[in-house]
Amino acid sequence: MIKLAPSILSADFSKLGEDVKALEKYGADWVHIDVMDGMFVPNISFGIPVIKSIRNITSLTFDVHLMIEEPARFVEDFVKAGADMITIHYETDRHIDRTVNYIKSLGAKVGIALNPATPVESIKYLIPNLDMVLIMTVNPGFGGQKYINYCSEKIKELKELSNKFNKNLLIEVDGGIGKDNIKSVVECGANVIVAGSAVFKDGKIEENIKILKGDR
Template sequence: MIKIAPSILSADFSKLGEDVKKLEMCNADVVHIDVMDGMFVPNISFGIPVIKSIRNITKLPFDVHLMIEEPGRYIEDFVKAGADIITVHYEADRHIDRTINYIKSFGVKAAIALNPGTPVSVLKDIIPSLDMVLIMSVNPGFGGQKYISYASKKIKEVNELKEEYNKNLIIEVDGGIDVHNIKEVVQSGAEYIVAGSAVFKNGNIEENINNLKEAAK
């Protein structure tokens, strides 16, 4: 069963709390929170105070995706803010093994994200320690981009590593996923689908999520 993780980067920021509340009532499974620092990616989004402010609004798990330099410096702060899963980029951390273990020491799930140009092979040694791998199917930093077709091959490669080294691993995919390509993404091995504009467009959150789940079958 796939899980839809709406990215609140595409929510209406003027009524963010209201949109987050709606997600729980509209069959969403996870809240995906993109944290951007303007250095690892060119954009800046939101940080710890915003996450704290919406934590009490919903019981849905918070999947906090850190698109920031030196993420290891902020892990404890994001845990205290309410993160259930913390995702750091392989490309942003020189000491990735240490950071994975540090995340897990707080009792939350540890995930690694790979940019489109980073090969799956870099995960081989650390995948037994991971709870989730996030394959970026667009270049991170902006919403509304087109799905990069070779991401499907990378999802399959992660799935092979999962079968060999860590059968409990969750495979998540983020970027350019909509009703037209979600089936291909799921058939490649994805279980968590991050969707921003595909969920929040036109304000029809429940209908959009149900359409995604139906198209994935």
């Protein structure tokens, strides 16, 4: 079953709570929360206090994507704030196996994100112990970017490794996905779709979610 995980980085921050409630009302499956530190990516977004503030207004899964250096320093705080899934970047952690197991010990599900140019083969031996792998289909740090076409091959490669080592692995994709390419991305093997601009465009959350789910 395919899950839709709208990224609230594209929400209206002046009414974030209302937008999150609308996501649940209109059929989103998860809430994707992009946390940026201004070091790993050239941007800064929200952090723990914002997650805490919206946790009690929805029962949707909080899919927290940490685009931060040395994520192990903060994962416990994010779990306590309400994160259900913590995704860390392969490129940010020297001891990623240890961090993966640390996150699992805190009771959260765990994912690893790969930048567009990072080979899927890099995490081959970690796949059996993961709940999810996130294939970045744009360079992380900003919304509204164009999908990088070679990432489709990465999704296919990951699907093959999933079939071999972890059939329950969730394959998430994030970046440049909308009504025109969501079907092809799913056909490549993705089963969790992050969409920001495509969900929140023009404030038409209900209509946009219906369009994206209809294309599946």
